[in-house]
Amino acid sequence: MLESISFEELFEHPIEYPDVDYRERLSTLVGLDDKKEQLIKTLGLLVNPHGLTEWIEKHHKGANSVKDIVLRRPPLIVMAGDVGSGKTELAMTIGDAVARQENISVTLLPLSLSTRGDGKVGQMTKLISKAFEYTLERAKKLKGETNKSRGAVILLVDEADALAQSRENEQMHHEDKSGVNAFIRGIDSLGSGKLPAAVIMCTNRPGALDPAVKRRAAEVFYFTRPNEEQRFKALEAPLKELGVDEEDIKELVKLTGETGGRNYGFTYSDLLQRLIPTIILNAYPDEKVSAEMAKKAAKNMLPTPVFKEK
Ligand SMILES: Nc1ncnc2c1ncn2[C@@H]1O[C@H](COP(=O)(O)OP(=O)(O)O)[C@@H](O)[C@H]1O
Ligand SMILES: [Mg+2]
Incomplete structure (x- = not known):
């Protein structure tokens, strides 16, 4: 059944930015200004490398190796931290700021693992693989002739607690391990294609991040309770x-x-x-x-x- 899972079933509510409602929601988040700023820059470069080319042209003409260092970062951002600390809300709204900054349209494809998988062996792995397949397909269509993107896709893998767990953990279920592997394959497939796509993974389990996942993250953001x-x-x-x-x-x-x-x-x-x-x-x-x-x-x-x- 899952083999034929459709785009609409997998992502019930894709979001298109810019969108004033999301801009409003983003602006009401408290205490996350530093993360917001860093996130907008990181996502902006991941989905639209042309911005960096322009900046280098203007400020550091000829600095091409610097450019590669930045652009070769894997297209993954991890948000980790306590429940109720704003991870999902920030992930759902940041696309608006990215779209405005880069002046392109951005689509968020939200996949929530906690509400989707019914725990059957193999299901999570298939959901992840499918989600990456669709993201890759979309991103390919958006890739510009130069490296100026015509649009961008952000895949949100929310409630990814099982995926964040370290595969080195003895107790980790076989299914969870293959889920992490599918996730890593997905990141690599997006990265190697130099596509206008990025992945945000949210987890409540900051302590157990799989080293291979962490290594692939351009940034890991840690969310805490408000002071x-x-x-x-x-x-x-x-x-x-x-x-x-x-x-x-x-x-x-x-x-x-x-x-x-x-x-x-x-x-x-x-x-x-x-x-x-x-x-x-x-x-x-x-x-x-x-x-x-x-x-x-x-x-x-x-x-x-x-x-x-x-
Ligand atoms: N930094 C914040 N500023 C304002 N409201 C917040 C903040 N973080 C969370 N909230 C509120 O709490 C709700 C739950 O946050 P959520 O992003 O779902 O938490 P998490 O995904 O980290 O568990 C949000 O819908 C929002 O209303
Ligand atoms: Mg959440």
């Missing part, structure tokens, strides 16, 4: 709107941090998808949100536990 300043930034806008003043927001920042005997704080999604809605629903429909209510909700809520390597 005090970042929690303040995340909470400030919604809470101010609800009439909570700055001093109380600062207290909420403390309450959502490393406190009460735990050595980790709230994730971004704990703050924005659980805490804020809870505060609102506690007041709704008859009352107004108060600082006291907000603090009570924060005290009663536990942050998502830190992901433990099995």
Whole structure:
């Protein structure tokens, strides 16, 4: 059945950039500015090497070996870190910034392994191989005559926890191993074709990255839980709107941090998808949100536990 899996089945929601909705979502991410900037540059060069040629022509005429060093990097970006730290959100929205910077259209092909594979032996491997096949096909069509791309494709392999695991791990299931191998083959096939394509892999298991996968990554980004300043930034806008003043927001920042005997704080999604809605629903429909209510909700809520390597 999987042999004939169609493009539409594999990628239910391809995204085309530029798109203002995604620009908006990208701009609301907090605390990720450095990663954003680095990511836009890295992806930009991977999908459109012409930019580098122009830069060299302008600033370092004749520096051709430098060019090869940069352009020979494998077309893989790894995003690793705790659940709810913005990996998926950044991966889903960054294409907009890349499209605007390079002035080309960019398509994101999102493959989520956790929602797709049903665990049958061999299935994950086939999903990965198929995903790369389609990506390769698309990218070939977009490759320009010179190295100026007419468009670009980003393959997003999300929830790739099994793929991130080291194959050296004794306990690793045979199927997982062949999944990692298929992934590595896929990266190599895209890289060797010098195509306007890049792959983003997201995993919650930063500790166990397969060395061969890591070696193929142009960049590995590590995502962490928000610190005090970042929690303040995340909470400030919604809470101010609800009439909570700055001093109380600062207290909420403390309450959502490393406190009460735990050595980790709230994730971004704990703050924005659980805490804020809870505060609102506690007041709704008859009352107004108060600082006291907000603090009570924060005290009663536990942050998502830190992901433990099995
Ligand atoms: N840095 C951030 N700034 C603002 N909101 C964030 C941030 N990171 C995550 N979120 C919120 O949390 C939700 C879950 O984040 P997600 O990207 O799915 O986490 P991950 O993929 O790392 O598990 C996002 O939809 C977004 O609303
Ligand atoms: Mg995710």
